[in-house]
Amino acid sequence: MxxxxxxxxxxxxxxxxxxxxxxxxxxxxxxxxxxxxxxxxxxxxxxxxxxxxxxxxxxxxxxxxxxxxxxxxxxxxxxxxxxxxxxxxxxxxxxxxxxxxxxxxxxxxxxxSLPIRDPDPSICGAKLFACQLRLGQSALAGIKHLNRLEQVMARSEWSGTAYDEGLVCDFSGHVIEGTMSNLFVVAHNGELITPDLSFSGVKGVCRQFIMSIAHEMGLVVSERHLAESRLADIATELFLCNSVNGVWPVVEYNQRNWEVGPVTLELRRRVQEELNA
Structure with a gap:
């Protein structure tokens, strides 16, 4: 095209x-x-x-x-x-x-053209890079404004095909988002958690859609601060999302492997149905 x-x-x-x-x-x-x-x-x-x-x-x-x-x-x-x-x-x-x-x-x-990835992280799962760049508090938090230099700098931290996306934190060590995606965590109690973006990050459209359908599925959904250091203790499943790629299950981050669980699979299915309407 x-x-x-x-x-x-x-x-x-x-x-x-x-x-x-x-x-x-x-x-x-x-x-x-x-x-x-x-x-x-x-x-x-x-x-x-x-x-x-x-x-x-x-x-x-x-x-x-x-x-x-x-x-x-x-x-x-x-x-x-x-x-x-x-x-x-x-x-x-x-x-x-x-x-x-x-x-x-x-x-x-x-x-x-739609981006083509081989292998496809939506099927095989995504491997995440731990970005060193830190996001500061911004009066523009939430909106998708044109100044994306922080994302450019974060994405420049790795090259090649070893990683599919990078995860970015704020200066307090809270996970905020991917360079081009939002993050969700499925906790041990079944709660679906996504980072609080009140002070930095972009409130993605796919993120909003997932929160809506998760409520319909009867899941408890919350937005709150997530310490990067505690992800391994809190999460049984991790996944990323955006409105072009849909849902990417996370299978590797920070020297830890993650299983693709049932909540991620169901939400991936529902998002893909919407994006292929």
Whole structure:
């Protein structure tokens, strides 16, 4: 699949002004959405998070306009499966941080191929790298803003195919997330735990979906601080998730092997059904 198809504000375009604040300051947000059978999956949750992020950044997004453009874009692309990237920036303004003269936001759409991994961690399980980078407290915690330099630095800590993903902690030693995914722990008592992201990290769409269906399954679900040093004592199962790859069971982390358990398998099945709708 070509990645040359790009729309900006509803029109085919291949260039972006160097004055755009998304480029200059990371002043914007993005969503990465799996496309199946020509349709955006988990779309309502993606749009909800995007609207919340725009509200936090005081970017005046017209969601109805954006979703009309997305529908037209996907129809034009004639893509059955792939990855839709939706980027919203504050637009262009003068040099400097003050955004008060920026009024015309930019909505950027692009389509990409689904990532292919061999072997597939969703089937074989993921091996995790213990990242040294630490995430600090952020006023932007939770939202998917454009400044992903911490994730870039964390992902740069390993190369090759020995690891599928890296796990990142905060300065207090609490597990926060993967470089591109959220973490869940199945505790010995059956409780499903995911890290508290009140101060750092991204509240993923797939994470939110899993918490919802886990409640429907009758699982006790909690968000709380998880000390990295206590993972081996707390967890019987570990898994990662994001809205493109679905659920990856964790089979190896920090010199410890993990079994792929029944809770992970059931949640993986339900997420995959949703992503392949």
């Amino acid at each position: 070509s990645t040359a198809l790009i729309w900006v504000n509803g029109q085919p375009q291949s260039e972006l002004l160097v004055s755009d604040r998304g480029l200059a300051y990371g002043d914007g947000l993005f969503e990465t959405i799996r496309v199946s059978n020509g349709l955006s999956t988990l779309a309502a949750l993606h749009w909800e998070r995007l609207v919340q992020g725009c509200r936090r950044l005081a970017i005046n997004l017209n969601l109805a306009e954006l979703t009309r453009e997305v529908d037209a874009f996907l129809a034009s692309a004639s893509v059955e499966t792939g990855v839709l990237k939706v980027t919203v920036t504050r637009g262009s303004g003068g040099r400097g941080y003050n955004p008060e003269d920026c009024h015309d936001i930019r909505r950027i759409l692009s389509i990409h």
